[in-house]
Amino acid sequence: MASDTSGAASSAADLKLQFAPFSSALEAGFWHQLTQKKLDDYRLDESPKCIKGYYYNGDPVGLPTRLTLEFSAFDVDGPTPARCCPAIGTLYNTNTLDAFKTADKKALLEKEAKEIWDAIQSGAALKDPSILCRFILLTFADLKKYHFYYWFCFPALCFPEGIKIVQQPSVLEQVFSAKQIAALQEAYDGLCLRRETSAVPYFLMKYTDDTVQLAPLGDWDTFFTDTKKVTVGVYDPCTLSQHPGWPLRNLLVFLANRWGSKLDTVEVLCFRDRTLQGSRSIQHSVVFQVKLPDLPDNSVCPKSVGWEKNPKGAMGPRMVNLSECMDPKRLAESSVDLNLKLMRWRLVPTLDLDKVVNTKCLLLGAGTLGCNVARTLMGWGVRHITFVDNAKISYSNPVRQPLYEFEDCLGGGKSKAMAAVDRLTKIFPGVNSEGYNMSIPMPGHPVNFSQATLSQAQRDVEQLEKLISEHDVVFLLMDTRESRWLPTVIAANKRKLVVNAALGFDTFVVMRHGLKKPPVSPKVSAGADSSPSCSSASSSSSTPAGSVPSIPGSSLFSNIPGHKLGCYFCNDVVAPGDSTRDRTLDQQCTVSRPGLAMIAGALAVEMMVSILQHSEGGYAVASSSDDRMNEPPTSLGLVPHQIRGFLSRFDNVLPASLAFDKCTACSPIVLDHYEREGFHFLSKVFNSSHSFLEDLTGLTLLHQETQAAEIWDMSDDESI
Amino acid sequence: MSSCVLEEESFHRCCQLLLQQSQQLGDGWSWEPVQGSQEGYLRKTALRSVAIDPRPVRDQAGSSSDCGQEEEQSAPVASADADTIRSDAEDEDDEDEGVCAACDGGSQVLQYEYHVLFSCSYRTPVLYFRASTLEGRSLSLEEVWGSVHPNFRVRLQSSPLSTVTQQEHPLLGQPFFMLHPCRTEEFMRPVLQAAQDQHRPVNYVLTWLSVVGPVVGLDVPLQYSTQLHPAASVCMDPADDGPG
Numbered sequence: 001m002a003s004d005t006s007g008a009a010s011s012a013a014d015l016k017l018q019f020a021p022f023s024s025a026l027e028a029g030f031w032h033q034l035t036q037k038k039l040d041d042y043r044l045d046e047s048p049k050c051i052k053g054y055y056y057n058g059d060p061v062g063l064p065t066r067l068t069l070e071f072s073a074f075d076v077d078g079p080t081p082a083r084c085c086p087a088i089g090t091l092y093n094t095n096t097l098d099a100f101k102t103a104d105k106k107a108l109l110e111k112e113a114k115e116i117w118d119a120i121q122s123g124a125a126l127k128d129p130s131i132l133c134r135f136i137l138l139t140f141a142d143l144k145k146y147h148f149y150y151w152f153c154f155p156a157l158c159f160p161e162g163i164k165i166v167q168q169p170s171v172l173e174q175v176f177s178a179k180q181i182a183a184l185q186e187a188y189d190g191l192c193l194r195r196e197t198s199a200v201p202y203f204l205m206k207y208t209d210d211t212v213q214l215a216p217l218g219d220w221d222t223f224f225t226d227t228k229k230v231t232v233g234v235y236d237p238c239t240l241s242q243h244p245g246w247p248l249r250n251l252l253v254f255l256a257n258r259w260g261s262k263l264d265t266v267e268v269l270c271f272r273d274r275t276l277q278g279s280r281s282i283q284h285s286v287v288f289q290v291k292l293p294d295l296p297d298n299s300v301c302p303k304s305v306g307w308e309k310n311p312k313g314a315m316g317p318r319m320v321n322l323s324e325c326m327d328p329k330r331l332a333e334s335s336v337d338l339n340l341k342l343m344r345w346r347l348v349p350t351l352d353l354d355k356v357v358n359t360k361c362l363l364l365g366a367g368t369l370g371c372n373v374a375r376t377l378m379g380w381g382v383r384h385i386t387f388v389d390n391a392k393i394s395y396s397n398p399v400r401q402p403l404y405e406f407e408d409c410l411g412g413g414k415s416k417a418m419a420a421v422d423r424l425t426k427i428f429p430g431v432n433s434e435g436y437n438m439s440i441p442m443p444g445h446p447v448n449f450s451q452a453t454l455s456q457a458q459r460d461v462e463q464l465e466k467l468i469s470e471h472d473v474v475f476l477l478m479d480t481r482e483s484r485w486l487p488t489v490i491a492a493n494k495r496k497l498v499v500n501a502a503l504g505f506d507t508f509v510v511m512r513h514g515l516k517k518p519p520v521s522p523k524v525s526a527g528a529d530s531s532p533s534c535s536s537a538s539s540s541s542s543t544p545a546g547s548v549p550s551i552p553g554s555s556l557f558s559n560i561p562g563h564k565l566g567c568y569f570c571n572d573v574v575a576p577g578d579s580t581r582d583r584t585l586d587q588q589c590t591v592s593r594p595g596l597a598m599i600a601g602a603l604a605v606e607m608m609v610s611i612l613q614h615s616e617g618g619y620a621v622a623s624s625s626d627d628r629m630n631e632p633p634t635s636l637g638l639v640p641h642q643i644r645g646f647l648s649r650f651d652n653v654l655p656a657s658l659a660f661d662k663c664t665a666c667s668p669i670v671l672d673h674y675e676r677e678g679f680h681f682l683s684k685v686f687n688s689s690h691s692f693l694e695d696l697t698g699l700t701l702l703h704q705e706t707q708a709a710e711i712w713d714m715s716d717d718e719s720i
Numbered sequence: 721m722s723s724c725v726l727e728e729e730s731f732h733r734c735c736q737l738l739l740q741q742s743q744q745l746g747d748g749w750s751w752e753p754v755q756g757s758q759e760g761y762l763r764k765t766a767l768r769s770v771a772i773d774p775r776p777v778r779d780q781a782g783s784s785s786d787c788g789q790e791e792e793q794s795a796p797v798a799s800a801d802a803d804t805i806r807s808d809a810e811d812e813d814d815e816d817e818g819v820c821a822a823c824d825g826g827s828q829v830l831q832y833e834y835h836v837l838f839s840c841s842y843r844t845p846v847l848y849f850r851a852s853t854l855e856g857r858s859l860s861l862e863e864v865w866g867s868v869h870p871n872f873r874v875r876l877q878s879s880p881l882s883t884v885t886q887q888e889h890p891l892l893g894q895p896f897f898m899l900h901p902c903r904t905e906e907f908m909r910p911v912l913q914a915a916q917d918q919h920r921p922v923n924y925v926l927t928w929l930s931v932v933g934p935v936v937g938l939d940v941p942l943q944y945s946t947q948l949h950p951a952a953s954v955c956m957d958p959a960d961d962g963p964g
């Protein structure tokens with residue numbers, strides 16, 4: 001097989017004509033159209049359908065000889081692309097893979113070959129020689145997986161002994177003068193014009209030194225007055241210099257059947273006609289001198305071949321997986337990815353999208369904030385989003401909580417956590433989302449009414465610990481202050497990044513909690529991080545906090561590293577559990593301006609993304625409002641500790657504050673107790689009044705010293 | 721500056737002239753009407769043989785997108801399925817001595833399809849394109865970029881024209897990539913201005929195409945501009961804008 005006719009050493013008598021087979025070429029639109037036809041038109045109809053492909057003789061060298069089917073293949077009467085020859089085919093689309101596998105390929109081929117043979121014998125091929133170049137396409141479309149199985153056949157009738165050529169093939173410019181070539185081109189264009197087409201598949205040819213005459217195949221008897229020298233032209237899609245393409249094959253059988261008794265040799269012009277950069281050439285066409293073999297029995301259809309080999313060179317079908325371009329879910333995924341990548345390509349070349357997309361986010365709270373945070377995360381392509389909420393959707397929710405609808409409120413309302421997951425999946429099926437309908441135990445809300453409530457609380461704590469362990473970022477989005485305490489403690493213990501958002505009526509805070517340094521050794525951990533807070537509060541004359549050096553009220557302190565930053569509770573001088581004292585933020589008793597949750601939710605996510613882009617992540621030094629003029633620490637800009645927003649003024653400030661060593665949530669003493677005693681300690685916190693934590697951390701003492709109970713609320717003046 | 725936008729009528733005129741020139745140059749553009757409407761689009765297909773990069777493009781079931789991992793795992797099993805299907809006809813076919821030995825290998829052929837449509841909202845032409853293997857599998861954008869020479873790729877991706885999004889083809893309803901037209905007016909303005917200053921006729925669509933085409937591998941031969949303009953080729957007559 002490997003050493004073929006190109007071996008010049010072999011004597012001319014041994015030269016066999018070998019043809020370049022068609023390679024099937026399908027355009028993407030073909031499969032889309034087949035899918036439409038199958039769904040709208042064919043349905044379960046397996047009967048053969050007429051389709052149309054085309055081939056072209058103007059390819060540059062190196063391209064395979066192709067038979068192309070595009071989306072217009074089903075429109076048999078439609079136009080063929082200019083300068084291309086049409087080929088009519090039969091489509092057998094099976095309903096099952098099994099039917100595809102068991103289809104009798106031999107019978108299909110023989111049936112098609114018989115039709116070609118009949119057209120040859122009846123003379124129909126003389127009038128319409130395009131019948132010589134037909135094909136079969138066997139398909140099965142798996143529209144669940146978007147897998148398409150297919151097998152092409154280009155039926156060719158065979159001479160039992162093959163075909164001999166009497167001399168090496170010649171390139172046209174070696175045997176034709178420039179004048180003859182020009183005359184041939186002109187004659188071909190004239191023939192096309194007469195036939196009202198832009199390509200003629202087969203033609204007859206006569207020439208002298210000065211002239212070239214062409215005629216359609218049907219004019220044989222009038223065109224050739226004697227058969228001493230006969231030249232036929234074939235529109236040849238092959239680009240190999242030693243081989244003709246497939247369309248010549250059946251033509252030779254046709255000639256042998258019809259005029260074989262009168263003809264010994266035939267001159268064949270494999271007509272190739274290409275235009276490169278605006279200039280046309282046909283001189284690379286190839287001329288073969290073919291010894292026309294005898295057909296042993298002119299009445300019996302010769303043996304036929306033609307099933308296409310697969311890409312591995314074996315006799316077998318092909319399969320193409322189009323789920324990427326046809327499965328709507330995959331399309332949505334690739335579109336979302338592409339949109340994000342655009343941001344990188346166009347605007348932020350150093351953006352590390354993988355870091356964002358692969359971040360696992362735990363959303364504690366699926367209310368107004370949770371819904372908005374989830375949507376913004378989706379916008380960033382975050383795939384892993386988990387909700388925790390114990391509430392049901394009520395009638396007032398859908399207008400403010402964009403993951404819910406009126407229908408979700410009926411019958412007592414769906415669980416928010418579950419409904420949020422359903423909606424996310426509807427918005428984007430590629431998301432990996434789970435919901436947990438559970439409550440989070442809170443300080444000052446006893447759980448020891450019975451053994452059952454106690455063990456339920458223990459299970460809830462364990463579940464929450466597990467969830468926090470399994471995620472990378474914890475969002476605190478609840479509507480009560482107390483419920484933020486437990487996840488703050490657990491996340492601090494597990495060194496997880498916490499992003500916290502809370503709303504007032506027209507103010508909000510979005511902040512990252514300080515990320516404690518990894519525990520070095522159990523002994524040293526206490527106190528190591530909480531070097532006596534040197535507060536900058538003294539510089540802030542507007543607040544009496546200046547008199548309390550260990551409390552970082554509003555800090556203008558710059559360059560606080562991430563591990564020294566405070567948590568949500570660090571600014572408190574009362575332990576959570578006492579809602580009457582401090583509720584500037586959290587909307588339990590107030591209602592926010594409707595836009596506030598969207599703003600704060602979006603900022604919470606954008607803050608997370610900026611932190612993730614920083615090489616030190618949660619340990620990054622906090623940017624402050626003063627840094628707005630400086631070189632930003634990440635490709636996306638600043639990584640603040642807090643964003644405090646004032647909707648009345650449409651203004652945001654970026655304060656940063658130190659961790660408070662008497663904090664009821666993140667101080668070393670609280671974390672130590674949690675680490676050593678676990679649930680035992682937590683249950684004491686749940687079951688006791690708020691004074692338990694205040695006593696433990698020394699806040700009680702502090703109260704007695706300062707009596708400045710309410711001043712730690714967010715003050716509009718701070719940090720400015 | 722009304723001269724920097726394009727009316728649909730002018731778009732069609734520009735397309736007709738481009739088609740005439742394409743026919744003379746054998747450049748392969750055709751007009752595809754949409755059944756049952758006045759609309760249509762310019763279409764051109766091109767084949768390119770690319771050296772096989774064993775990693776991304778070759779696997780027929782493959783996807784080189786970042787998050788199709790599980791699917792990729794399962795696909796080879798399915799394609800193996802296709803391999804197990806055997807033919808009764810094959811034994812005889814193996815003996816076909818009339819076939820020349822395959823001489824491809826080392827390269828893969830990709831089919832590119834380019835469509836030029838008119839965007840009513842931007843009042844500019846818009847270029848849609850897709851590339852597929854000979855099996856008809858559309859390439860992801862990474863694969864398309866992957867088939868471009870690496871040096872060229874960086875330049876293209878940082879080009880202000882390379883805002884590529886995936887969009888449903890407005891007339892065919894099939895997924896295509898689209899060069900977003902948001903900056904078309906911006907880069908066409910100076911070109912049209914210059915033509916106006918020199919009282920030179922300009923084919924908006926052709927000029928635009930010669931700028932955006934190369935970004936996605938679409939070659940616009942120089943002969944289009946060197947070819948003698950028929951007098952009628954004034955598509956964007958700069959004089960339209962003036963008082964006279």
Ligand SMILES: [Zn+2]
Nearest residue numbers: 567570663666
């Ligand atoms: Zn704290």
